[in-house]
Each structure stands twice: as structure tokens, then as C-alpha cells.
Amino acid sequence: MKLNVKVFGLTCGVIWAGAILVMTIISGLTNTVPGAYDGYAGRFIKGLTSIYSGYSISLLGAIIGALWAGFTNFIFGTLFAWIYNRGVDIFS
Secondary structure: OOOOHHHHHHHHHHHHHHHHHHHHHHHHHHOOOOOOOOOOOHHHHHHHHHHOOOOOOOHHHHHHHHHHHHHHHHHHHHHHHHHHHHHHHHHO
16 A cells, blocks of 8 residues: 655644644743753753754744744655655565
8 A cells, every 4th residue: 555645744744743832832831940941851852952943942932843843754754655655666
């Protein structure tokens, strides 16, 4: 069974963007010292700040991070589905 490349990529992007958005908002609400990254999933979020330019624990940072996450995971999901479909063609 082949995957729809565009739909799979879009699904990956939307799911990851939503996860980043929700986790950033939760971390912002549970962080006791702003900018200290000691709240929910602090190490993970600190790592994301080095990957996504403009990302931070704030509403604007959450939106920027979600846009970056959606874009990058759309590309990775599309690439994965394309490679998967090539494998299906070769082995079937």
C-alpha cells in the first residue's frame, strides 16, 4: 500500500507543530522563573531554541516554533513517504 506523499507530509507537519505549540504554552504556564527552562520539558525546549530560529517560551515564540516545526516536518514526512513508496515499488 502506497502513501499519499503530500497528505503524509502535511499530517507530520501539523502534528509536530501542534505538539510544539502545546508544549511551549504548558512550559510557559508552569515555568516558575522566566527564561530558566526549569518548567515542563525544559531540556527539550532548550534544545529546540538552538534548532528553530526565533523560538522561545512566549506566545510569539510558540507560534514561530510551530511554524518552523510544521515546515521542517512537512519536508521530512514528505521525504519519508516518497522513500517508502519507492521501496514499495521495488519490493512488490
